[in-house]
Amino acid sequence: MVNQNGKTVVVKLPMEQPHIDSTETSPLNQRLRDNNSDISSSPSSAVASEQSCKKLIHSNSSNQSSRKLLLNIIIDFAVLLIVGCSITIFFLIGEPYERGFFCNDEDLMHPYHISTVKHWMLFVFGIIIPVVIIFTTEICRSKTGIDEEHDIKFFKWTISACKQNLYKYIGMFLLGTISCQLLTDIAKYSVGRYRPHFITLCQPVLNADGSDCNDTKNFNRYIEDFTCSNPNVTDKMLKDMRLSFPSANSSFSFFTMTFCALYLNARLQWNGTQILKYFLQFILIAAAWFTSLSRISDYKHHWSDVLAGSALGFVLALFVCQKILKFKRREKCLANLKLPIKYELNTHNQNSV
Secondary structure, eight states: OBOTTSOBOOOOOOOOOOOOOTTOOOHHHHHHHHHHHHHHHOGGGHHHHHHHHHHHHHHHHHHHHHHHHHHHHHHHHHHHHHHHHHHHHHHHHOOOOOOOEETTOGGGOOOOOOOSSOHHHHHIIIIIHHHHHHHHHHHHHHHHTOOOOOOEEETTEEEOHHHHHHHHHHHHHHHHHHHHHHHHHHHHHHHOOOOTTHHHHHOEEETTTOOBTTSGGGTTOEEOSEEEOOTTOOHHHHHHTTOOSSOHHHHHHHHHHHHHHHHHHHHOOOOSOHHHHHHHHHHHHHHHHHHHHHHHHTTSSOHHHHHHHHHHHHHHHHHIIIIISOOOOOOOOGGGOOOSSOOOOOHHHHHHO
16 A cells, blocks of 8 residues: 555554354364364374364264165065055955856856965975075075175164175065065956856856856857855855966965075075085976966966066066176186196296296
8 A cells, every 4th residue: 555655654454364164063073173272282182183083984984874774674674564464455445347158158157176385384495495595594694604785783783794794585486476466466367267167166147138158049148247156155266266367376376486486596505516506596487387277187277377486586686686786606716716736837948938
């Protein structure tokens, strides 16, 4: 600045002090301020203060990871609950599509038989056995120390790699199973196809004139307005008559057994002969194949129902294992193999050549 005498006068302006927000009272910021003041006042406490800050930051990040993991677990159980409730709604209040039939349709005149594979047998072979196989395999893998995952902290608990794998594989197995059942129910109630024993079990009577299928005038006649005259038929059986396509037993057995076979192929580490491993996989697929064929021989389903159900379960198991869980066959890498003989370069012979 120039004054009246022509001299230059330098005026020093006061420097602006940084504004400190008094509202910043978070525990972390307050702890950092205290640590900084401790460091300036006492140099000997610098190391201890730095370690306490690191512990505090690590504790906050650990709590955030635990909360995120808890949220994922809640979402997983919510999805299982939603799919399970959907199946229950179909079972309780669902009404299959009402279609007609022909009295001379031979595919609907088969006798009524009791199922060869009971529901409790299907539950044991389809649910309990795969869960036991997954549980046993993961325990054996944890004992041998070949798990790829590391232990994680969940609040005050430590979750081992074995428990993580059990949660992942059993959870995906159960989710895939009930998803397969839901897709099957959607098709069943949308199509409403009659079972092969429909005419035998229902004994339909036309509401228009009271005639039945033994009357020749009803041959080649598409009948929609009828009533089942068999007094032994319950409402549950009347509903079940219209749920032939696709076969739920076939889709269920093929999904569970195919999933279990692919799981064994990817996770079971067997140093002995591979024949036993392949034999176990063969037994699983054979059980699903027998269950599906029994639905045809028991006149519970048409052959096309069994084919559609088997294909649905098989394809869904492949999708879950290959695209979601990403099962891959473990093969030995040639780079990790050690040769029994160590070859060395003889520089003397090389020079002589």
